[in-house]
Each structure stands twice: as structure tokens, then as C-alpha cells.
Amino acid sequence: MDTLEELNRRGFVEESIDPTLDLFAEIEKLKKEKNAIILAHYYQEPDIQDVADYLGDSLGLSQEAAKTDADIIVFAGVHFMAETAKILSPKKTVLLPDVKAGCSLADSCPPHLFKKFKEKYPDHLVITYVNCTAELKAMSDIVCTSTNAVKIVESLPKEQKIIFGPDKNLGAWVSKQTGRDMVLWNGACMVHEIFSREKITKLKQRHPNAKFIAHPECEEAVLQMADYIGSTTGLLNYSINNPAQEFIVATESGIIHQMEKANPLKTFIPAPPNNNCACNDCPYMKRNTLEKLYLCLKNGTPEVTVPEHIIEAARKPIERMLEISARYGL
Numbered sequence: 555m556d557t558l559e560e561l562n563r564r565g566f567v568e569e570s571i572d573p574t575l576d577l578f579a580e581i582e583k584l585k586k587e588k589n590a591i592i593l594a595h596y597y598q599e600p601d602i603q604d605v606a607d608y609l610g611d612s613l614g615l616s617q618e619a620a621k622t623d624a625d626i627i628v629f630a631g632v633h634f635m636a637e638t639a640k641i642l643s644p645k646k647t648v649l650l651p652d653v654k655a656g657c658s659l660a661d662s663c664p665p666h667l668f669k670k671f672k673e674k675y676p677d678h679l680v681i682t683y684v685n686c687t688a689e690l691k692a693m694s695d696i697v698c699t700s701t702n703a704v705k706i707v708e709s710l711p712k713e714q715k716i717i718f719g720p721d722k723n724l725g726a727w728v729s730k731q732t733g734r735d736m737v738l739w740n741g742a743c744m745v746h747e748i749f750s751r752e753k754i755t756k757l758k759q760r761h762p763n764a765k766f767i768a769h770p771e772c773e774e775a776v777l778q779m780a781d782y783i784g785s786t787t788g789l790l791n792y793s794i795n796n797p798a799q800e801f802i803v804a805t806e807s808g809i810i811h812q813m814e815k816a817n818p819l820k821t822f823i824p825a826p827p828n829n830n831c832a833c834n835d836c837p838y839m840k841r842n843t844l845e846k847l848y849l850c851l852k853n854g855t856p857e858v859t860v861p862e863h864i865i866e867a868a869r870k871p872i873e874r875m876l877e878i879s880a881r882y883g884l
């Protein structure tokens with residue numbers, strides 16, 4: 555049986571916090587004391603976004619994790635992101651505020667099944683979207699994110715056969731953009747598959763001047779309606795550079811915090827889901843809270859580790875992604 559200390563180390567014990575503590579000030583203090591850096595994804599709650607040293611999309615976060623000289627990386631995101639940081643900086647301690655912050659898309663591609671799938675296409679190159687387990691990355695030739703997926707596919711010779719996983723929606727979109735026929739793994743993200751085409755149509759009628767912008771993890775029927783399709787950074791930049799005053803946003807709602815900060819006079823409307831739940835929150839991303847971030851820095855747990863042989867194998871496809879991205883100035 556696991557001891558209380560072991561359960562605590564793995565992040566399964568909840569500790570209470572003095573409610574009068576100024577968590578922002580405490581986090582700043584702990585960061586300095588421990589030479590720690592906080593990397594946060596745009597889907598984190600606003601308080602975490604505001605306290606982060608670096609806030610960004612999956613590509614930016616990987617680039618940052620590879621170059622930081624901090625001793626501790628606190629990854630305010632989900633498990634596969636913390637794993638990627640560990641693979642790129644194996645000597646550093648990587649912490650994840652909530653160890654249960656997983657990902658439905660990563661879960662939709664169990665490594666033992668992907669191995670069998672890959673064996674059916676021995677002459678294909680394997681491109682995996684970063685939203686997958688470290689084990690899956692270790693079976694890949696190149697990793698990609700939604701920012702660089704098109705460029706990575708385009709960088710390969712035209713006759714190169716490709717398997718793309720695990721996101722079938724991103725894969726189909728990349729295939730359409732590049733004109734390349736790819737074998738797709740049948741995986742998807744639960745947050746991006748929930749948007750309703752009918753409700754978006756009605757919303758667009760009520761806001762005829764609004765731009766409809768969507769993440770490529772959305773289904774094709776939704777993407778067909780979009781004025782712009784891009785990664786979280788792409789969507790944020792579009793909201794800044796486009797003169798429209800209203801935007802209907804089809805991605806996780808966390809990004810709206812940055813859109814509103816950058817464009818205080820513009821209106822951002824979350825795209826409606828196909829059920830009666832009013833939110834587009836990722837239940838995994840939102841497991842992290844400011845309280846858990848504070849405790850994680852204070853206690854140095856939960857720590858994310860990756861077996862040595864997986865680090866070795868997964869590092870190459872991630873570094874290949876970073877090299878190609880640098881070549882294109884991404």
C-alpha cells in the first residue's frame with residue numbers, strides 16, 4: 555500500500571490553504587526562492603495566465619521549455635505538455651499543478667493500438683500532433699502543433715507517404731491545406747467536437763458583422779463556416795489584426811481572456827456547444843487552479859517524469875519539429 559508521503563508526492567492528497575494568503579505574492583516569492591518558471595497555456599484560468607512567466611500555444615511552450623535556465627518548470631497545462639517539457643529539459647524538475655490534468659485527444663490514441671496501426675503502413679512517415687503521450691511521440695518521426703503542421707507536411711517530399719495522428723480533424727484540415735493524402739488516426743478532442751453548426755448559424759445571423767474563428771481541432775462541418783482557422787496564437791493575432799468588432803470563437807474559452815485584454819473594445823462570443831452546457835471549458839485544463847499552482851511550487855509535487863528510453867526516442871521527433879519551425883520563422 556502507498557504511504558501518505560508517496561501519495562502526496564504523486565499529488566493525490568489535497569492540502570488546505572489559509573484563505574487569507576495573497577497567492578500572487580506567495581507564488582512570486584516561491585518562484586524566486588526556487589529558481590522556478592511558470593509556463594502556462596492559453597486555456598488556463600485567467601489568474602494562472604496572469605501569474606505565468608510565459609503564456610503561449612503548444613509550440614511556444616515547447617520552445618520555451620527547451621531554452622529555459624530555471625531549475626524547476628511548473629507547467630500550467632496538461633500532462634502531455636509537461637511530458638514534452640521533461641523530454642526537452644530532462645535534467646530539470648517538471649511539475650504539473652494537478653496530476654489528473656490529462657487530455658481526451660491523447661487518450662483517444664492508446665500507444666499499443668497505434669503501434670499495430672503503424673505496422674500496417676511500413677513505408678509511411680509518422681507525424682504526430684503534440685497532443686499525445688510521450689510513448690506515442692517515441693514512435694513518431696516528426697511531432698507537430700497546430701501552428702506548424704501545414705509547414706511540416708509541406709517540408710516533406712511530395713511522394714512521401716504519411717500517417718497523421720491522433721487528431722483526425724486537424725489531420726483532415728492539414729490534408730486539405732496541403733493537398734496531401736494522409737492516413738489518419740481516428741482521434742479527436744472532446745472540447746472541439748462539441749460545437750453546434752446549427753447554433754453557430756443562428757448566432758451568426760444575430761451578429762452579421764461578427765467574424766467566426768475556429769481552431770483546426772474542430773470538425774470539418776464547423777471549419778467550413780469559419781472566416782479564419784488557426785492555432786490559439788493564430789486566433790489571438792487575428793482578433794488583434796482584423797478590424798471587426800465582434801468575434802465568435804470556436805475553441806476552449808480560456809483564450810478569450812487574452813483576446814479581451816488585447817482588444818478591450820471588441821466583443822468575443824464563445825461558439826455554442828451542441829448541448830445545454832454554456833461553457834467550452836476543457837475539464838482537464840481547468841483542473842489546475844491558482845491554489846494548486848501555489849501548493850505545487852511550495853511542495854515540489856506532483857512531478858512529471860518520463861522513462862529514460864522514452865525521453866531518448868521522443869526527443870528526436872520533437873527536435874525535428876523545432877528545427878523545421880525555426881527554418882520557417884515560426
Ligand code: 13P
Pocket residue numbers: 596610611612613685699700701743769771784785786787
Ligand atoms: P494550440 O494552443 O497549440 O493551438 O493547442 C490547442 C490545444 O488543444 C491544446 O490542448
Ligand code: SF4
Pocket residue numbers: 597632656657658659660685743744745746806836837838839
Ligand atoms: Fe486535450 Fe482538447 Fe483539452 Fe486540448 S482542449 S487539452 S486537446 S481535451
